[in-house]
Amino acid sequence: xxxxxxxxxxxxxxxxxxxxxxxxxxxxxxxxxxxxxxxxxxxxxxxxxxxxxxxxxxxxxxxxxxxxxxxxxxxxxxxxxxxxxxxxxxxxxxxxxxxxxxxxxxxxxxxxxxxxxxxxxxxxxxxxxxxxxxxxxxxxxxxxxxxxxxxxxxxxxxxxxxxxxxxxxxxxxxxxxxxxxxxxxxxxxxxxxxxxxxxxxxxxxxxxxxxxxxxxxxxxxxxxxxxxxxxxxxxxxxxxxxxxxxxxxxxxxxxxxxxxxxxxxxxxxxxxxxxxxxxxxxxxxxxxxxxxxxxxxxxxxxxxxxxxxxxxxxxxxxxxxxxxxxxxxxxxxx
Amino acid sequence: xxxxxxxxxxxxxxxxxxxxxxxxxxxxxxxxxxxxxxxxxxxxxxxxxxxxxxxxxxxxxxxxxxxxxxxxxxxxxxxxxxxxxxxxxxxxxxxxxxxxxxxxxxxxxxxxxxxxxxxxxxxxxxxxxxxxxxxxxxxxxxxxxxxxxxxxxxxxxxxxxxxxxxxxxxxxxxxxxxxxxxxxxxxxxxxxxxxxxxxxxxxxxxxxxxxxxxxxxxxxxxxxxxxxxxxxxxxxxxxxxxxxxxxxxxxxxxxxxxxxxxxxxxxxxxxxxxxxxxxxxxxxxxxxxxxxxxxxxxxxxxxxxxxxxxxxxxxxxxxxxxxxxxxxxxxxxx
Numbered sequence: 001x002x003x004x005x006x007x008x009x010x011x012x013x014x015x016x017x018x019x020x021x022x023x024x025x026x027x028x029x030x031x032x033x034x035x036x037x038x039x040x041x042x043x044x045x046x047x048x049x050x051x052x053x054x055x056x057x058x059x060x061x062x063x064x065x066x067x068x069x070x071x072x073x074x075x076x077x078x079x080x081x082x083x084x085x086x087x088x089x090x091x092x093x094x095x096x097x098x099x100x101x102x103x104x105x106x107x108x109x110x111x112x113x114x115x116x117x118x119x120x121x122x123x124x125x126x127x128x129x130x131x132x133x134x135x136x137x138x139x140x141x142x143x144x145x146x147x148x149x150x151x152x153x154x155x156x157x158x159x160x161x162x163x164x165x166x167x168x169x170x171x172x173x174x175x176x177x178x179x180x181x182x183x184x185x186x187x188x189x190x191x192x193x194x195x196x197x198x199x200x201x202x203x204x205x206x207x208x209x210x211x212x213x214x215x216x217x218x219x220x221x222x223x224x225x226x227x228x229x230x231x232x233x234x235x236x237x238x239x240x241x242x243x244x245x246x247x248x249x250x251x252x253x254x255x256x257x258x259x260x261x262x263x264x265x266x267x268x269x270x271x272x273x274x275x276x277x278x279x280x281x282x283x284x285x286x287x288x289x290x291x292x293x294x295x296x297x298x299x300x301x302x303x304x305x306x307x308x309x310x311x312x313x314x315x316x317x318x319x320x321x322x323x324x325x326x327x328x329x330x331x332x333x334x
Numbered sequence: 335x336x337x338x339x340x341x342x343x344x345x346x347x348x349x350x351x352x353x354x355x356x357x358x359x360x361x362x363x364x365x366x367x368x369x370x371x372x373x374x375x376x377x378x379x380x381x382x383x384x385x386x387x388x389x390x391x392x393x394x395x396x397x398x399x400x401x402x403x404x405x406x407x408x409x410x411x412x413x414x415x416x417x418x419x420x421x422x423x424x425x426x427x428x429x430x431x432x433x434x435x436x437x438x439x440x441x442x443x444x445x446x447x448x449x450x451x452x453x454x455x456x457x458x459x460x461x462x463x464x465x466x467x468x469x470x471x472x473x474x475x476x477x478x479x480x481x482x483x484x485x486x487x488x489x490x491x492x493x494x495x496x497x498x499x500x501x502x503x504x505x506x507x508x509x510x511x512x513x514x515x516x517x518x519x520x521x522x523x524x525x526x527x528x529x530x531x532x533x534x535x536x537x538x539x540x541x542x543x544x545x546x547x548x549x550x551x552x553x554x555x556x557x558x559x560x561x562x563x564x565x566x567x568x569x570x571x572x573x574x575x576x577x578x579x580x581x582x583x584x585x586x587x588x589x590x591x592x593x594x595x596x597x598x599x600x601x602x603x604x605x606x607x608x609x610x611x612x613x614x615x616x617x618x619x620x621x622x623x624x625x626x627x628x629x630x631x632x633x634x635x636x637x638x639x640x641x642x643x644x645x646x647x648x649x650x651x652x653x654x655x656x657x658x659x660x661x662x663x664x665x666x667x668x
Contacts, residue, residue: 008414008437010463010464051653053649053650053653054653084442088422088423088647088648088649089422089442089444089645089647089650090442090645090647091647091650094525094645094647094650094658095650095658097658098525098526098527100525101524101525102524103342103523103524104522104525105441105443105450105454105522106441106444106450106645107439107440107442108423108424108440108441108442109439109440110423116440120439120454123457123458124457124461126461126463127457127460127462128347129344129457129460130344147649188414188437188438189438190431190435190436190437190438191428191431191432191435311423311424311428312428313421313422313423313424313425313428314422315387315421315422315425315481316387316423316425316428316429319385319387319388324428324429324432326438326440
């Protein structure tokens with residue numbers, strides 16, 4: 001670990017291994033561009049549960065158990081689970097963890113949670129505390145809309161700038177040794193708030209946080225963007241993605257050649273998701289499904305995943321506060 | 335680090351040092367039993383802010399800055415802040431972190447957050463990733479009541495079993511070296527749910543989680559309760575405290591001689607707090623104020639702090655779900 005004072009980045013000594021992942025999605029995700037990369041696709045947004053929140057719990061538990069199958073000893077020997085979701089008091093996560101019965105570390109990083117869980121999980125392994133951990137995150141479109149905006153039954157029209165909260169969950173099984181891509185470095189982000197107040201336009205709110213973390217990451221590790229085959233942000237959508245490229249250019253760094261946003265990879269144009277996908281599951285299913293598969297197939301060998309989170313609450317919005325955002329970056333290399 | 339498979343406990347190699355703490359409280363806390371141990375007491379529950387939530391943010395920022403003064407280089411050289419609170423989407427924490435501008439790791443452990451932040455912060459230092467971190471947690475009575483139960487303006491009568499959410503915040507400055515008590519070991523808890531559904535009676539809901547973690551801690555480290563001068567739970571109150579002693583006795587372990595609950599230490603009988611104190615700040619101000627002071631004065635030399643968290647949400651309660659709970663234990667030795 002060669003982190004220098006003032007830097008925000010860490011380099012892992014042991015480089016924990018992502019020995020397996022799992023991704024689950026809802027029907028809309030199943031009709032999207034990443035359909036073939038999901039381990040399971042639900043036929044509807046309830047999957048037999050009596051609430052959207054419980055369906056989200058089911059998804060989180062499902063991916064955790066599925067990913068844990070790649071750990072020696074399975075879930076029973078998982079040293080701990082790091083997880084979180086978007087619901088108030090992590091409702092989906094807590095009921096899933098009740099069922100799993102493993103030591104649990106609750107995280108709240110909004111849509112940056114998948115990256116946060118992988119970074120901290122890798123720290124706990126690299127630090128010698130644990131051998132096997134699970135990093136998980138979930139979101140559910142209807143549960144999130146009901147909490148943050150309007151119950152979907154109301155059929156409120158969505159502005160073109162809105163993104164579509166992904167119904168899905170992802171889990172990564174991380175181990176001290178094994179076969180798979182390595183978690184090699186990470187950058188913890190600062191809370192950045194440029195004064196955006198519109199919760200229907202999250203991309204531009206989160207873009208500066210993503211840029212702050214990406215630029216810091218490249219500076220700390222003295223890397224050029226082309227060190228990575230691909231750089232992915234979590235859920236900025238089409239508007240935020242364009243802004244990230246522009247803001248990086250202003251800093252003298254051109255990432256246009258190898259940068260993409262997970263929120264632009266999940267839905268087809270004609271699925272009417274507007275500015276793209278969002279939610280914890282945006283980066284979670286894209287990484288645990290598509291990106292992990294590309295790494296295993298050697299179609300990608302070095303990637304940087306920048307989980308992006310909008311940290312506002314319904315209360316802060318009602319109190320006319322702007323939207324604080326954060327981004328955590330994790331480097332994964334084959 | 336000698337953690338064995340299947341165990342939930344870790345022992346730190348470097349034993350990170352708590353070089354300083356800070357505790358802030360509201361007027362009711364200032365009239366309570368721990369008054370002399372607060373670093374600052376607010377004259378009212380708003381402290382000039384225009385909402386209770388913003389007042390909670392002020393408290394969290396204040397303790398973080400105060401505790402950081404004990405770090406070489408102060409806040410500017412703090413490698414990261416680990417923090418959380420009870421509000422939806424950690425509203426109090428996020429606006430405080432926006433002001434601090436340091437790398438931030440968001441946690442949600444409900445009222446176990448103070449212990450969770452200290453354990454993870456110590457892991458990040460012991461693992462060699464960071465030199466200086468801050469662990470913080472806050473809660474605000476009026477903000478919490480409004481979110482979880484009823485706006486306090488309604489004057490709804492509280493059942494005798496209810497506890498009083500502490501208005502306050504605590505922060506611990508943890509460093510790789512320095513003078514102060516050491517964080518020597520920790521036990522990550524599992525989510526435990528015994529079927530209690532009454533959010534006005536949290537003590538009994540959380541007690542089994544506290545017992546599960548405490549018993550596991552003693553087993554993992556092959557320790558007797560008397561290894562510690564005192565064992566503290568976070569916010570079980572008088573009802574939960576009695577239950578913990580009974581449940582441990584059923585397991586053949588007598589902790590009646592050196593066990594106390596932070597929730598029973600904060601308010602005087604005549605303050606009408608009913609079953610005692612609760613909230614993230616219950617263990618945060620008790621540890622960062624009273625316990626830390628006792629350790630420095632050598633009146634205590636070995637303590638175990640068991641942060642206890644009730645992981646229910648208003649939605650889960652409305653959906654008739656029982657209350658999942660968790661407890662994380664951290665050993666601090668002078």
